[in-house]
Amino acid sequence: MSPRPKIGLELTYILEAAGELADQSGMQEVTLANLAKKLNIRPPSLYNHFDGLGGLRKNLAIYGIEKLYKELAVAAIGVSGTDAVLDLSKAYVHFARQHPGIYEATLMAPDPEDTEVQQAGAKIVELTVRVLQAFELKGDQALHAVRGLRSILHGFSSLEQKGGFKMALDLDESLFLVIRAFLKGMTA
Amino acid sequence: MSPRPKIGLELTYILEAAGELADQSGMQEVTLANLAKKLNIRPPSLYNHFDGLGGLRKNLAIYGIEKLYKELAVAAIGVSGTDAVLDLSKAYVHFARQHPGIYEATLMAPDPEDTEVQQAGAKIVELTVRVLQAFELKGDQALHAVRGLRSILHGFSSLEQKGGFKMALDLDESLFLVIRAFLKGMTA
DNA sequence: AAAATAAAACTAATGATATTAGTTAAAGGG
DNA sequence: CCCTTTAACTAATATCATTAGTTTTATTTT
Numbered sequence: 001m002s003p004r005p006k007i008g009l010e011l012t013y014i015l016e017a018a019g020e021l022a023d024q025s026g027m028q029e030v031t032l033a034n035l036a037k038k039l040n041i042r043p044p045s046l047y048n049h050f051d052g053l054g055g056l057r058k059n060l061a062i063y064g065i066e067k068l069y070k071e072l073a074v075a076a077i078g079v080s081g082t083d084a085v086l087d088l089s090k091a092y093v094h095f096a097r098q099h100p101g102i103y104e105a106t107l108m109a110p111d112p113e114d115t116e117v118q119q120a121g122a123k124i125v126e127l128t129v130r131v132l133q134a135f136e137l138k139g140d141q142a143l144h145a146v147r148g149l150r151s152i153l154h155g156f157s158s159l160e161q162k163g164g165f166k167m168a169l170d171l172d173e174s175l176f177l178v179i180r181a182f183l184k185g186m187t188a
Numbered sequence: 189m190s191p192r193p194k195i196g197l198e199l200t201y202i203l204e205a206a207g208e209l210a211d212q213s214g215m216q217e218v219t220l221a222n223l224a225k226k227l228n229i230r231p232p233s234l235y236n237h238f239d240g241l242g243g244l245r246k247n248l249a250i251y252g253i254e255k256l257y258k259e260l261a262v263a264a265i266g267v268s269g270t271d272a273v274l275d276l277s278k279a280y281v282h283f284a285r286q287h288p289g290i291y292e293a294t295l296m297a298p299d300p301e302d303t304e305v306q307q308a309g310a311k312i313v314e315l316t317v318r319v320l321q322a323f324e325l326k327g328d329q330a331l332h333a334v335r336g337l338r339s340i341l342h343g344f345s346s347l348e349q350k351g352g353f354k355m356a357l358d359l360d361e362s363l364f365l366v367i368r369a370f371l372k373g374m375t376a
Numbered sequence: 377a378a379a380a381t382a383a384a385a386c387t388a389a390t391g392a393t394a395t396t397a398g399t400t401a402a403a404g405g406g
Numbered sequence: 407c408c409c410t411t412t413a414a415c416t417a418a419t420a421t422c423a424t425t426a427g428t429t430t431t432a433t434t435t436t
Contacts, residue, residue, distance in 0.1 A: 031394085033393060042415065112351040144362045148340070148366035151339070154343040154346060155343020156339040156343065159339060162300045166306065169331050181369075184373035185370055185374070220423065232385090
């Protein structure tokens with residue numbers, strides 16, 4: 001009933017190529033033309049794998065969010081409390097530094113409200129919730145704290161990437177100080 | 189020596205049109221074609237005012253940063269300490285909500301390292317420094333704190349805009365709680 | 377007032393892009 | 407061995423940014 005399977009594998013392969021393109025040259029260079037050139041096929045052939053440029057962006061966003069989640073998940077293993085949050089934070093900014101294009105893609109889905117995109121992001125939220133559970137925040141406090149931590153991590157990564165931090169001041173030190181202050185103030 | 193002056197005014201007028209376009213339809217819709225249509229001129233005519241699409245993005249970024257700065261500056265008048273930081277934060281997210289496209293443009297300069305873009309951004313950094321001065325942070329602490337506050341404000345605004353906060357939970361309450369926790373932890 | 381100048385519009389043409397339509401080759405299931 | 411489906415292809419179209427060269431027009435200068 002179906003010849004030439006391995007579609008799932010093929011798509012992953014294409015997304016890996018797109019991810020390399022993004023990391024090397026930025027998201028504005030991941031066009032169907034450039035991606036096709038890298039894969040040695042003609043641009044229209046890509047429509048067999050996803051729905052045009054928008055489809056590519058959506059798939060690449062999900063691919064990136066899941067890739068980020070995997071790295072965050074291993075960073076959160078075997079630690080708890082403040083250390084767990086710091087390790088998670090370190091892993092987050094490390095990912096953004098090592099994969100600037102993929103991280104950028106993470107936020108460039110044509111429709112952020114799309115179910116699949118939301119589901120991928122929800123896993124990171126859940127992970128953050130678990131890591132913050134050790135602080136025994138009561139009621140809505142826990143949910144507010146998740147928003148706060150995510151804001152810090154995304155804001156810091158995004159500003160660092162866009163060259164927002166000009167001072168000659170250690171970046172990781174800034175991050176750790178902010179995270180520690182946030183946790184201290186949240187639990188006090 | 190010069191006919192047809194008023195270039196400065198013209199450019200501002202064009203940027204206002206581009207800003208409306210951005211706020212109404214998002215930055216992906218601010219193309220030279222769409223902008224020219226809105227202004228009732230032909231796309232090549234825009235090259236008399238700035239250097240192509242990249243030039244438009246750069247100018248719109250500066251325009252947006254300065255517009256944001258003005259609103260932040262008035263919000264920081266007549267208040268000090270925690271209240272000043274909260275008012276500044278409120279004004280920041282309010283701007284991002286009211287002008288999503290212009291806020292987006294703020295981060296879409298072709299070269300964030302560009303001198304003019306950096307200078308515009310520096311004014312916001314200086315304002316943040318002044319607002320945080322009441323906390324009498326010692327040494328590098330003050331600089332780290334500026335990075336922290338900017339990370340929270342940008343991260344929160346960006347995630348809110350991209351639909352990152354799905355929980356039915358008051359947004360402003362989250363922001364104020366995070367800011368308060370950050371300040372408390374920073375000064376403790 | 378007339379001429380010179382410079383800004384800012386225009387038309388026309390080019391190249392890159394995404395996209396659609398319709399076609400072809402090939403691999404695996406029946 | 408044939409059929410079906412996948413995934414490639416070619417050809418054509420529309421939109422976009424951009425460049426080159428031209429024209430209009432207002433202001434400045436003579």
